[in-house]
Amino acid sequence: MPNTLLFIAIFVCQIWLLSFYLPHRYTNRINYLLEHFPESQYPKLYPESEEKAKSVKTIYLTMNYLMLLIGVALLCYFSLFDGSYQQKEKFLDALPLFYGMCQFLPIAYLEIAGRNQLKLMRLTDKRTHRKASLTPRSLFDYVPQWLIAGVALAFLGSLFFDLYINNWQFTEKVTIKLGSLIATNVLFGAIAYYHLYGKKCDPYQSETDRQKVTQHTIYSLSAISIFVSLFFAAQTFVNHFDLSYAEIIINSLYFQILAIASFVNIARGLDVKTMDFSGYKKD
Amino acid sequence: MEIDIDIESPIPLFNQLVEQIKRGVTKGQLLPGAPLPSIRQLANDLAVNSKTVAKAYKLLERDGVIESKGYRGSFIHQSAKQNCHFDINQWLIDKLTDAVSLLKKSGATNSEIRNAFNHVINTQQEQN
Numbered sequence: 001m002p003n004t005l006l007f008i009a010i011f012v013c014q015i016w017l018l019s020f021y022l023p024h025r026y027t028n029r030i031n032y033l034l035e036h037f038p039e040s041q042y043p044k045l046y047p048e049s050e051e052k053a054k055s056v057k058t059i060y061l062t063m064n065y066l067m068l069l070i071g072v073a074l075l076c077y078f079s080l081f082d083g084s085y086q087q088k089e090k091f092l093d094a095l096p097l098f099y100g101m102c103q104f105l106p107i108a109y110l111e112i113a114g115r116n117q118l119k120l121m122r123l124t125d126k127r128t129h130r131k132a133s134l135t136p137r138s139l140f141d142y143v144p145q146w147l148i149a150g151v152a153l154a155f156l157g158s159l160f161f162d163l164y165i166n167n168w169q170f171t172e173k174v175t176i177k178l179g180s181l182i183a184t185n186v187l188f189g190a191i192a193y194y195h196l197y198g199k200k201c202d203p204y205q206s207e208t209d210r211q212k213v214t215q216h217t218i219y220s221l222s223a224i225s226i227f228v229s230l231f232f233a234a235q236t237f238v239n240h241f242d243l244s245y246a247e248i249i250i251n252s253l254y255f256q257i258l259a260i261a262s263f264v265n266i267a268r269g270l271d272v273k274t275m276d277f278s279g280y281k282k283d
Numbered sequence: 284m285e286i287d288i289d290i291e292s293p294i295p296l297f298n299q300l301v302e303q304i305k306r307g308v309t310k311g312q313l314l315p316g317a318p319l320p321s322i323r324q325l326a327n328d329l330a331v332n333s334k335t336v337a338k339a340y341k342l343l344e345r346d347g348v349i350e351s352k353g354y355r356g357s358f359i360h361q362s363a364k365q366n367c368h369f370d371i372n373q374w375l376i377d378k379l380t381d382a383v384s385l386l387k388k389s390g391a392t393n394s395e396i397r398n399a400f401n402h403v404i405n406t407q408q409e410q411n
Contacts, residue, residue: 128291132328134284134304134313136320136356199327 006245008079010252014096015071018103018259023064025263026110030057032272037280044204045280047120056113063106071099096248100255107262118201125203133207137196142215147222154229155181161233165240177232184228188221204279209270216269220261227257284312288329296331300339305348308363315364319349319357346371 030053039050046053074095139148158181162174195214205213231254238246284307288299307313319325322340326333340357343349347366349357360366386396 128289130288130290130329130331132286132320132325134286134307134319134325136318137324197321197324197327199330 004079007248008075010249011071011075011079011096011099014100014103014252014256015068015075017256018100019064019068019071022259022263023061023106025267027057027061029267029272036272037277041282042277042280043282044121044124045277047117047124052117056110060106060110060113063109067103067106070102074099094251096252096255100252103255104259107259115201122201122203127203137214139192139196139218142196142211142218143222147219151185151222151225151229154226155185158229158233162236165236177236181229181232185225188225192218192221206276206279209275213269216265220265224258224261227261286325286329288331290331296335297339297342300336301342304339304343305346305367308348308359308367313359313363315359315361317359319359321356 033045034050034053037045039046078095159178162177163169166174195217200210202210231250234250235247238244238250286300286303288296288303290296292299294302304313304319319340320328322333322336326336329336340349340351344351344357346369347360348363350360351357383396391399
């Protein structure tokens with residue numbers, strides 16, 4: 001019974017956070033943009049049309065409501081109508097993880113739609129003058145050295161902890177976890193590199209805003225990398241000591257923290273109230 | 284300092300880069316020892332081919348305006364300000380005038396000198 005209650009509490013929190021609270025925060029940002037920076041005054045902000053932005057927002061919200069309904073249905077089925085937690089333990093362990101992945105689909109849609117808009121912005125940009133700063137950028141201009149050291153320590157700590165639990169043997173499980181950790185960090189490194197030295201995605205974005213976005217993205221990536229390493233270590237711990245109820249908490253918290261980290265990154269790096277929108281104005 | 288290039292200007296992009304960096308050095312906006320962005324960073328920021336920036340950096344290095352320090356990147360040369368005043372075109376004209384005068388003194392005709400000059404240029408190009 002306590003395990004069932006714990007599962008319900010964590011799962012309700014996950015449903016509310018990822019499919020209701022954060023989507024509403026995202027749509028509030030879109031509403032603010034539409035209200036304060038309309039197409040009539042800021043046409044470059046809407047390479048297709050203002051209507052397109054509104055339809056993206058509607059689809060995004062609909063997808064989230066759908067996920068919310070699925071979440072509530074799953075919750076009802078597994079906790080209220082079917083109380084046999086022990087029988088379905090393995091499935092319930094994986095449920096927050098699988099459902100969490102599905103909850104990220106609307107964010108993925110929003111990201112793809114945003115990328116398409118930026119691509120259109122670049123295609124419709126007819127300016128012949130291009131500017132660039134002659135100041136070189138480096139990783140440590142954006143994040144302190146201790147944070148990167150923290151990333152490396154968390155990675156090594158997670159690896160050594162896994163090896164310690166497995167009697168210093170490179171078992172299949174350890175190898176898979178090590179591979180996943182390396183792949184995650186390489187991906188994060190590539191994203192950070194792209195932000196530092198890659199092409200400017202938004203041609204009208206001011207240099208100050210770009211610097212701010214880069215800084216917050218690298219901070220978030222570093223924090224998520226540390227968190228992923230800790231998540232892997234925690235998973236090893238609960239598997240080793242057979243604490244299956246704790247696995248549900250960890251799996252669910254994993255997605256909740258990831259969602260919060262990505263939102264905080266966007267909210268701070270791209271704070272619509274402090275961003276410079278002058279570049280999107282009509283010529 | 285900010286670089287501003289015009290992609291529709293008849294002046295080649297690498298020349299615009301070279302001239303603006305030289306102007307920055309002359310005006311004191313770029314001081315000796317100041318680091319420059321990597322070729323990739325500048326090319327991506329300006330949305331131009333990295334070969335364009337590489338060519339500009341190569342010319343600036345040849346003129347002694349910047350110096351490359353391997354993996355550490357490119358920096359403004361210690362004598363960049365003096366080297367900026369160096370006019371490579373004038374230097375070439377002076378050198379060629381001396382050479383042509385010498386050849387004419389030896390009895391070579393204009394067409395012989397022109398043919399020999401073209402031959403040397405073409406051979407060098409093939410070797411490169």
